[in-house]
Amino acid sequence: MSGDTSPQRLTPAQRAGRYAALAALIVGGFFPFIWMVLTSLKSEGELQKFPVQYLPSKLDFSNYARVFSEQPFAQFFLNSLTVSLLSTVLCIAAAVPAAYALARLNLRGRGLLMTAVVTFSMLPVVSLLVPLFRLMRGANLLNTYPALILPYAALSLPIGILTLVAFFSAIPRDLEAAAMVDGTTRVGALTRVVLPLSTPGVVTAALLVFVNSWNEFLLALSFNTKLSMRTVSVGVTLYQGEFAFPWPLIAAAVVVATVPLVLLIAIFQRRFVAGLTAGGVKA
Known part of the structure; x- marks a missing residue:
């Protein structure tokens, strides 16, 4: 008797678990770069606030202008x-x-x-x-x-x-x-x-x-x-x-x-x- 070689179907819970693990892996891998981008859009005072403010209150692109003007x-x-x-x-x-x-x-x-x-x-x-x-x-x-x-x-x-x-x-x-x-x-x-x-x-x-x-x-x-x-x-x-x-x-x-x-x-x-x-x- 030959064995069943057909792929096993995943249950909705298993599928959800795999997608959650993949999402966690992607977020964990990209988080340092995302945090760097968010930091570049903040001011010095906003960066030093406590508790930590993850998202900038307003998008400040002046740091990018300073990158090219100061050096x-x-x-x-x-x-x-x-x-x-x-x-x-x-x-x-x-x-x-x-x-x-x-x-x-x-x-x-x-x-x-x-x-x-x-x-x-x-x-x-x-x-x-x-x-x-x-x-x-x-x-x-x-x-x-x-x-x-x-x-x-x-x-x-x-x-x-x-x-x-x-x-x-x-x-x-x-x-x-x-x-x-x-x-x-x-x-x-x-x-x-x-x-x-x-x-x-x-x-x-x-x-x-x-x-x-x-x-x-x-x-x-x-x-x-x-x-x-x-x-x-x-x-x-x-x-x-x-x-x-x-x-x-x-x-x-x-x-x-x-x-x-x-x-x-x-x-x-x-x-x-x-x-x-x-x-x-x-x-």
């Missing part, structure tokens, strides 16, 4: 955008052939290479600060875009390689073999067959690299000390004084700095989710 935040924003985009392009350009070689070619010591990639991905940035600083100073790159682009691309390279190796390994080799029989080279098989099928993986890797570069603080603080070369992660800290912490102003700066990340995830969410799920399955 050159537009320049910080442009610096972060330039550094993050170029480091992402450079990282993915290096990660694609490296990941393809690890996934497809019969390399001697492949396991050792993968172990090295994983090990390097776990190194804390602070352990590399001094040698990287001396390297950038010796190359006269301090207070320039390359001072951040090159380290960001190198530090994010293991993430890009590991993500793309999983995708390239899941693509049937027969597709490349068929293309190469028709006269396509190995590079042509990569660009015409593998990459189009790995678009979710490439998007996932690019988003991870971009987010890491956008949020990085330590290297940006140490390598680019001129005000005109600051990034948003460092620029947010410039609004506080020695004895003053204008939290509504800082919250407004954080919200502005978070907008590009929210837009990117919103635009590429389908490919990003597909990349996170499909990349973990190896054929």
